[in-house]
Amino acid sequence: MAASTLPELADADARSTKEGAQRATKRLEVIQQRITGAADDTEAMNEKLAKATTEERELKANLEKFATEAEADAIVERLRDLTIEIRGYQAQLQELAESTDRWRGMSAVLQEEVRRATVQAARAEKEDAAEKKENADEPKAGEPPRPPNRAGIRRLLAASTLGDAVGDTTAALATAETHAYKGLPAKLADRVRERARERLATTGGLRASIADVTAAVADLRPTSEGPAGKTALARADFEAAETRARDFVFRGRERLDAILAVLATIKAAPELSAVDHDAIEDASAEAAAGLDLEKTLATKQEALHAAKAAVRKARIAANAAKPDEDPELDPAVKQAQTKLKAARKAVDDAAATYTADERAKVDRLSAAVPDVRWRLIQQLEEIRHELVLLKVVKAKALAQDWETSETALVSAILEDRKAARGLALIRAELAVRNAAVQAAAPTEQSRMFSALRGDG
Numbered sequence: 001m002a003a004s005t006l007p008e009l010a011d012a013d014a015r016s017t018k019e020g021a022q023r024a025t026k027r028l029e030v031i032q033q034r035i036t037g038a039a040d041d042t043e044a045m046n047e048k049l050a051k052a053t054t055e056e057r058e059l060k061a062n063l064e065k066f067a068t069e070a071e072a073d074a075i076v077e078r079l080r081d082l083t084i085e086i087r088g089y090q091a092q093l094q095e096l097a098e099s100t101d102r103w104r105g106m107s108a109v110l111q112e113e114v115r116r117a118t119v120q121a122a123r124a125e126k127e128d129a130a131e132k133k134e135n136a137d138e139p140k141a142g143e144p145p146r147p148p149n150r151a152g153i154r155r156l157l158a159a160s161t162l163g164d165a166v167g168d169t170t171a172a173l174a175t176a177e178t179h180a181y182k183g184l185p186a187k188l189a190d191r192v193r194e195r196a197r198e199r200l201a202t203t204g205g206l207r208a209s210i211a212d213v214t215a216a217v218a219d220l221r222p223t224s225e226g227p228a229g230k231t232a233l234a235r236a237d238f239e240a241a242e243t244r245a246r247d248f249v250f251r252g253r254e255r256l257d258a259i260l261a262v263l264a265t266i267k268a269a270p271e272l273s274a275v276d277h278d279a280i281e282d283a284s285a286e287a288a289a290g291l292d293l294e295k296t297l298a299t300k301q302e303a304l305h306a307a308k309a310a311v312r313k314a315r316i317a318a319n320a321a322k323p324d325e326d327p328e329l330d331p332a333v334k335q336a337q338t339k340l341k342a343a344r345k346a347v348d349d350a351a352a353t354y355t356a357d358e359r360a361k362v363d364r365l366s367a368a369v370p371d372v373r374w375r376l377i378q379q380l381e382e383i384r385h386e387l388v389l390l391k392v393v394k395a396k397a398l399a400q401d402w403e404t405s406e407t408a409l410v411s412a413i414l415e416d417r418k419a420a421r422g423l424a425l426i427r428a429e430l431a432v433r434n435a436a437v438q439a440a441a442p443t444e445q446s447r448m449f450s451a452l453r454g455d456g
Helices: 006-065 069-133 150-159 162-167 170-181 186-225 227-268 274-321 331-353 356-368 371-392 395-453
Strands: none
Touching (some): 006 069, 006 395, 069 395, 150 227, 150 395, 170 227, 186 371, 227 371
């Protein structure tokens, strides 16, 4: 009966990986026996070669001592036979050496295969035992306490109050924000908040670029790799869902406590000095226009980033749909490129308007604010973003995503089981064959010479 749950799959994996390790071990034993036999044959062949070589050397040394022409002719004939015999021994030794090198290469591959299979079998056995515990909600009587299993984590998710606690941070965040921005002109404070959002958007854009490619790979893998690709994606989705759930349960409260501690630190930080206030006030009026120009430039830059992302997505789609064609000729890519060109021009125009003189005025205002205050604002904005991320995550949604991904994983594994095992066997055989070819390569020229000469 086919497995329908992860514990059943783990039990099947434990059996199959153990059998795989046994098969690999038997193959390795056969190869090692061949290496041992080749060593014995090499030793015997070396003895024959040494004997023939010694006879040849002695005959050559004593050739002039023979009185009659008939005796000399007999020696020459014997030397000719010895030459053929020696070449034959050398050819056989070369064949044995090549075979030994080939088998040693195969042995190295098989040793790694045995090691890998043994590790897999041990891991599968442990995973099997672990999976069997996942159905037990609580330790049995007399058992020591253990970390919550999947069933326990699901219970903790269902009972979680972290969402309410995150919502209760609104007042603390507002108080810390008031203190962090206290003393800054309103226009500068607004611009700094926008800078924080823009910086986070840039970082998010970088992550999004990875996500775009990852999504394209996810779309293509089931088609290009068949059931194996589908299984790999399903496993990655399941593990990611489980990680998110565990992180929420075990680290969510810890992250929130750390956030509250930093907010308290911001609130307790000293205010700006009178000297700081005067310097900021002096630089504020002349920087107003520059802040507006900077904002305009930043808006155009955001549009440029979005246009670049659109080009990237269009290229990915074109490459996926028509891999043998130039993506730059794709209509969607051309359209995105046109918009990108316009966005670049808008940035160039805004940058030209934001002159060096206006930039200098904004820089003087920024310099009037002490770095210690900038650090407080940085902490505040990073925490604001962290709280947004925490608020987005819902315990119920995490649990549902986890359950759905587990169902998909079981389905994919059942589909992939037979194909994956066959592919693994073929790949292992390919590695052995590659090792054999590589081992034979260094002696190929000498073997060609021996073959042309007809040795052996």
